Amino acid sequence: MDGDFRTSFVREPGSLRHHPALVLNADYRPLSYYPLSLWPWQEAVKAAFLDRVDIVAEYDKVVRSPSMEIRIPSVVVLKDYVRPQKRVAFTRFNLFLRDEFTCQYCGTRGDLTFDHVVPRAAGGITSWENVVAACAHCNLKKGSKSLRQAGMSLRRAPRRPGAEELRNTGRKFPPNHLHETWLDFLYWDAELEA
Ligand SMILES: [Zn+2]
Numbered sequence: 001m002d003g004d005f006r007t008s009f010v011r012e013p014g015s016l017r018h019h020p021a022l023v024l025n026a027d028y029r030p031l032s033y034y035p036l037s038l039w040p041w042q043e044a045v046k047a048a049f050l051d052r053v054d055i056v057a058e059y060d061k062v063v064r065s066p067s068m069e070i071r072i073p074s075v076v077v078l079k080d081y082v083r084p085q086k087r088v089a090f091t092r093f094n095l096f097l098r099d100e101f102t103c104q105y106c107g108t109r110g111d112l113t114f115d116h117v118v119p120r121a122a123g124g125i126t127s128w129e130n131v132v133a134a135c136a137h138c139n140l141k142k143g144s145k146s147l148r149q150a151g152m153s154l155r156r157a158p159r160r161p162g163a164e165e166l167r168n169t170g171r172k173f174p175p176n177h178l179h180e181t182w183l184d185f186l187y188w189d190a191e192l193e194a
Contacts (some may be wrong), residue, residue, distance in 0.1 A: 028185060029185070048073060075181050096112060104158070
């Protein structure tokens with residue numbers, strides 16, 4: 001029962017550990033998609049208390065300190081706009097995202113691996129320009145051959161994606177685990193563009 005629940009902001013009762021808040025930038029878009037910008041509930045409460053965020057939606061759960069009572073925020077929006085990072089980190093996930101989780105040789109989706117276009121054995125390096133998502137079948141078929149030797153071609157030339165470009169791609173692949181109050185903020189811009 002919420003009414004019987006007493007705590008302070010410093011302790012972390014187990015029942016509240018799983019109430020993260022979706023953090024929106026001042027433009028009401030998620031601060032980041034990958035990883036999805038989530039704060040532990042304590043951070044969200046603290047930020048609200050410090051007046052750094054506005055609370056957009058709340059959970060039913062209430063936390064109390066000796067002096068105040070607050071419903072745990074499920075969505076908060078920053079009061080000051082944070083300029084998104086320009087540089088895109090070269091990570092496995094971002095590379096899959098760039099390639100839209102699609103094999104760059106045959107276009108299938110599903111279990112993906114990484115393929116060096118110019119094989120490592122031939123001096124190919126691990127970079128945005130030389131690594132693509134590939135299904136196991138295509139990866140095996142290509143092996144350590146060059147594109148020409150393997151008689152294969154790429155659907156598009158791999159390159160470093162821009163941050164905005166990757167964010168837009170990210171909107172097509174929202175994370176699976178979403179609280180219902182987050183959904184509007186994950187999709188609204190995508191729907192406007194549709
Ligand atoms: Zn393939």
